[in-house]
Amino acid sequence: MTTPLKPGDQSTEFTNRDGSLADLIDHELDNLLQLDGQPGLSFDMDDRDVRARRRLFVAIARGVLLYLAHNNDAIDIRVPALNSIVHPAIHVTGA
Numbered sequence: 001m002t003t004p005l006k007p008g009d010q011s012t013e014f015t016n017r018d019g020s021l022a023d024l025i026d027h028e029l030d031n032l033l034q035l036d037g038q039p040g041l042s043f044d045m046d047d048r049d050v051r052a053r054r055r056l057f058v059a060i061a062r063g064v065l066l067y068l069a070h071n072n073d074a075i076d077i078r079v080p081a082l083n084s085i086v087h088p089a090i091h092v093t094g095a
């Protein structure tokens with residue numbers, strides 16, 4: 001059975017953050033800011049700006065993963081033992 005890719009929570013509550021692509025983008029931006037000597041990001045979901053940033057990252061993650069799912073023939077996986085090329089089946093939660 002395949003593991004579906006999680007772009008991020010589509011609800012307005014943003015409660016399902018763990019393990020999603022949007023959450024990873026959020027934390028990577030936080031890491032990059034801190035590495036550059038900038039203050040880290042707030043993750044307070046009661047803050048309107050944090051929620052806006054989260055919506056942006058969910059939209060980006062959903063767009064990227066849905067694009068890959070709809071264009072999986074653009075990804076070639078060479079299988080030398082079979083002397084062929086296969087294309088992955090990409091499953092996105094909430095799609």
